[in-house]
Amino acid sequence: MGTGIPVLTSGDGGRRPATPGGTHGPAVQTLPTGDVFTALNTSLRGLTSAEVAARRNRFGPNELPPAGRTGLWRDLAGQFTDLFAVVLLVASAITFLAYSLQDPHEAGTLQLAVAILGVVVLNAAIGFAQEYSAERTAQSLQAMVPHTCRVLRDGERQELPARDLVPGDVVVLEAGDAVSADCRLTEAHEVSVNNAALTGESDAVGRTGEPVAAGPVLQARNCVFMGTDVVAGSGKAVVFATGAATEFGRIFRLAAAAPRQKTPLQRQVALMARRVAGTALAIGAALFAVRLPTGQPFVETFVFALGVMVALVPEGLPATLSVSLAIGVRRMARRHALVKQLLAVEALGSTTVVCTDKTGTLTRAEMTVVQVWAGGVSHAVSGVGYAPVGEVADPGPGRELLHAAGLCCNARLVPPPGGTSRAVRPREIDAGGRLQSDREGWRVLGDTTEGALLVAAAKAGLDLAAEEAAAPRVAEYPFDSARKLMSTVHKTSDGYSAYVKGAPQELLARCTTIDWRGERQPLTDELRAAVTTANDKLASQGLRVLAAASRPLADSRAVRDEVESGLTFLGLAGMLDPPRPEVSDAVDACRRAGIRIVMVTGDHPLTAEAVARRVGIVRQPAPVVLTGTRLDTLDDDDLDALLAASGELLLCRVSPEHKMRVVTTLQRSGEVVAVTGDGANDAPALKHADIGVAMGASGTDVAREAAVMVLLDDSFASIAVAVRLGRSVYQNIRRFLVYVFSSNIGELVPIVAATFAGFPLVPITAVQILAIDLGSDVLPALALGAEPPEPDVMDRPPRSRRERLFSTAVMRRILFLGGIQALGVTAVFFWHIHASGIPYSDFTEDDPVYREAITMVQAGIVLSQFFNALAVRTDRQSVFRIGLLSNPWLIAAGCFGITLMAAISYLPPLQALFNTAPLDAADWAVLAGFGALLLSAEETRKWWLRRRRPTSAKGEGG
Structure with a gap:
């Protein structure tokens, strides 16, 4: 240029x-x-x-730049940078080092190193596969930007791909x-x-x-x-x-620049991994320092310390966490909610504030006539949307109103592919039927307000196509913002008729008569007041109100002023963009869950408040309504104070920058913020939020790219469902954390006890620990992750952003259950050793008594974990009340672990691998008794909690 x-x-x-x-x-x-x-x-x-x-x-090209995506190999490599993966990689490396230092080399140490490395690869594969699948699904959604356009080039009209502009x-x-x-x-x-x-x-x-x-x-x-x-x-x-230089592109760049926020679970898991890694390293080093001066060989002492570290690292936890979250993803997918990142499943469960868009999210984005006022009487109109399904109550008095308003329209009602309707105008399809197959369902081609009038006319039994054929249009005076009216002139069998529609007060001023109770009467001051009162009543309900009038004409060449004067007032039509039918229940569910809902919209405050009242977001007489203009006058402190107030809040006429500022302010005050939206203007806030939720059917590419969750059916009700499932996921994560870490205590305490008792060997080897963690613990943990939500999960307040995954209550429960396991298996081990009468110094790894003792320790932990899995299914309620068999997958997983343990005890190849020995029936009975004791103790603890705090709604561990 x-x-x-x-x-x-x-x-x-x-x-x-x-x-x-x-x-x-x-x-x-x-x-x-x-x-x-x-x-x-x-x-x-x-x-x-x-x-x-x-x-x-x-x-x-005229297209938005592709999102900055990392390559597949980089995405896969990113799975290995998680701290849990790093901890396991370090453990594997240490095991390989121990194997290289051993003389002679022990095959078991090498097998352990390879097994731990295999766990890391498995965890990474599971996480990568889940997120890759969700991301590819998100990319398959249809683009909003049109694919073709009509252009003049070289003086000729052409239809070209939009990217060629x-x-x-x-x-x-x-x-x-x-x-x-x-x-x-x-x-x-x-x-x-x-x-x-x-x-x-x-x-x-x-x-x-x-x-x-x-x-x-x-x-x-x-x-x-x-x-x-x-x-x-x-x-x-x-x-x-074009492209990135457009206003659409400007918002795209603004969204791309916004940093992606970590979910609460990401922060908690990272903290947990750091603490577990630090604890494992510290305890392993301490025991190495205690054991080395006793004269034990360096390498054997090192392998012993490694066993302690392996005992403290829950090798199967990352895979369990990924698969548990994936279960939540699949459950949400069945409810039409696509989650692009696994950890986002849990983030919704901790949401404290939902900032929701209005148009297309709370409403159907389909104008609908809901009231017709004619002849002094109001008539309800049933049905919503553009499908001509419903009726006008007592349609007779309103038929002339809808006849005039319907003929005075340029919109066209387009049926679904293959559909027909008496309400469709003759010129409803462009040449070639180009728009007919754009999407399924009834659509309006043209102004949505006029479309609503066409649908209402069909509901009143009018065949506008036949009416227009009988009274063809011969002149039109289009709408303009100055006079706020539109007029058309039609040739009728009696001559000519003018039909006018527009703003009620403007039209009323041009009328001299009124159609009142079936008769045409002079428009007296009293009747004008009645019309004004009816208009105000409809407007106070948040309805957009249009009036219609008519008059006969002697000549089609009448000027506009003549056409739009001396009119007969026919009535009023009140319409709105109806809320989605499921939204009210979803809003109620969010309220019960202690979630604050803030409407953030670019629409007019009165319209926003009317919709908010209909869906239940606003219930108080005077909510706080804050416009973008007022928002610009507030400094950060004033905005902090305003958003911190507990009252109902509507943000109207706001820009993308305003939305992002509101989200940032809420997060700064400790809120976990979910943002819903469908437009490009929502994208920056969607990306900056703790969890962004975009609409899949009506949403823009920019919004879907910025969000971590996409509602494929555009239903706000899916938000409440997702919150419920998210809370359940968090509960289940805590359950299997209690389950897994109590097992780790049972593995660690016998090792520590043997160290301080001067026993030269470990009561349980690293290979046995890995077999427990991966063979016996993973499947029950996964089954716990599939536990359905508790009935009252949506009646509890959201947890604090600062609440730790390992809360005090969770730690108490881990120590309680793990302590019982540890005492049981430690007692069994030393009882078996002492009963043999062999001095500690004479025991070797091949001694049959030692092999039986470590087999009993492993079997004792496996059996205790079976009863532990039953115990942790509920926080306070008795497991017998919900039914021992109500989670059959858990029973099956526990039985698989016990069967595997039996195979390790009895099958010679596994005996050689794990250095185990066969147990007799009396041994199994003793171990089962310890497991039953654990379940009894936990049931007693829950009974005591219920009796002490019968109305408490505390989380895991009470």
Whole structure:
């Protein structure tokens, strides 16, 4: 481009080139139509092929840059950087080192090293596979930006891929089109656009081809933007920005720059891994220091310390955690919620605040007439959305109103593919049926308000297609913002009739008579007051109200002032964008769960409050309504205080920057914030939130990319379901942590006791510990991870962001259950050793008594863990009340562990690998008795908790 390229003023007061790489000049929205073509180096005939090729090389394709994704190998390598993986890799390396120092080399040590390394690989494979699968599914969602557009090139109208647009292209726009780039209108015939994807405002806004004053580009009434929709009218426009240079692209860049927040579970697991690693290293080093001066060989002492470290590291925990989260992912997927990151499953369970968008999230994004007021009587209209299913109560008095309003419309009601309807206008399909297959379901092509009137007319039994055929339109006076009316003239069998619709007060002022209780009467002051009262009543319910009127004409050539005067007032139609039917129950569930819901929308405060009241977000008489303009006047301290208040809060007319500031402020005060949305304007806040939830069916690419969870059915109710499942996941994680770490205490204490008792060998070897952790503990832990949510899980307040995964209550429960196991297996070991009468110094690894003793320790832990799994299924409730067999997978997993233990005890190949010996029936009975004692002790503890605090709703461990 040459010099003098116009620039646009961005929303933050800065300036950006109207075309990428251009120089600064006057803002393109301020230029007269003819100067726009000159400034953008184009013409009414559009660009030539040579110019298009040059500009494509200069500006690139008209598409958003691909998200910065890491390669598959880097994603896989990232699975090995988790601290638990690092701990296991270190343990494996130490085991390999111990094997190299042994003389002679022991095959068992090598097998242990390989096994630990295999665990790391397995954990990484599971985590990578789960996240890769979810990410690929997310990428398969349909793009919002349209694939084709109509362009003038070389003076000819062509339909081209949207990615081929370049600055200077002249595009042709019609009702129903999606805008493919940022454009300056040069012709506008009653054009209205829906900017919800950018601004969050659901109302259609009028556009003009005339120059406007300089200012923020999004407020320029002669510009249309990528990702928005033309809902009415037609026109032509010149492209001034494509791809990343568009307003859509600006928000994309803002979202890309926002850092991804770690979930609470990520922080807790990282903290747990650091503590486990530190504890294992410290205890292993301490016991090595205690044992070495006793005269034990260095390598044997080192292997002994390694066994202690292995005992403290829950090798199967990462895999268990990943698979447990994956179970939550699959459960959510069955409820149409796609989770792109496993840890995001749990994050919803800790949510304290949900910042929700309105249009398309709480509402159906389908205007619907719900009340018709005619002849002094209000008539309810049933059914929601654009499907003409429902009825008008006592439709007779309102039929003339809907007849006039329906004929005075340019919108078209489009049925599903293959569908028909008496409400569809004759010219409902463009040539070739291009829009017919865009998506299933009834749609409105044109202004959604007019579409709602068409649907209401069908519900009243009117066949508008037949009516229009009988009374064809011969003239039209389009709507404009000055007079707030639209009029059409139709030829009838009696001559000509005018039908007018528009703002009630404007239309009422032009009426002289009224259709009142089936008769035409003079419009007296008393009747005017009745109409005004009815209008105010509908408006107070948050409805958008339109009025309709008619009059006979002697001649079709009547001027507009004659057409729109001396009218007969027919009535009022009240409409709204109806809330989704399932939202109210979901909001109630979130309230019971102690979750605060804040509506954050770009819409008008009155509209936002009306919707919020309908779905239950607002119940108080005077909620706090904060606009973006007011938000700009608040400093951080004032905003902190406002958001910290416990009252109901609505944020309206806000920008993407406002949304992100609100999310940041809430997080700074310790809240765990979930953000829902579907538009590009929601993307920065979605990414910055603790968990971003995007809409899959109606959401934009930018929003879906920024979010970690996508609702494939766009249902807000899935939020409440996800919170319930997320809380259940966290409960289950705590359960299997108690289960796994109590086992580790049972493995560690006998080793420590043997050290201080001067016994030269370990009561349980590292290979045996690995067999317990991976062979006997993993499957029951997974079964615990599949426990369904407790009935009262949504009646508890959210846990604090600062609450530790290993809370005091959890640690008490681990020590209680692990202590019982440890005392049992330690007593069994030393009882068996002492009963033999052999001095400690005479024991060797091949001694049959020693092999029987370590076999009893391993079997004792396995049997105790079977009873432990039953004990930890509930926090306070008796396991006998929910039923011992109510989780059959847990019983099956426990039986598998016991069977594996029996095989290790009796099968010669496994005896050689684990250095074990066969146990007799009396040994098994003693060990089973210790396990039953553990379950009895835990049941007694729960009984005591229920008796001491009968109304407590504490978490794990009470």
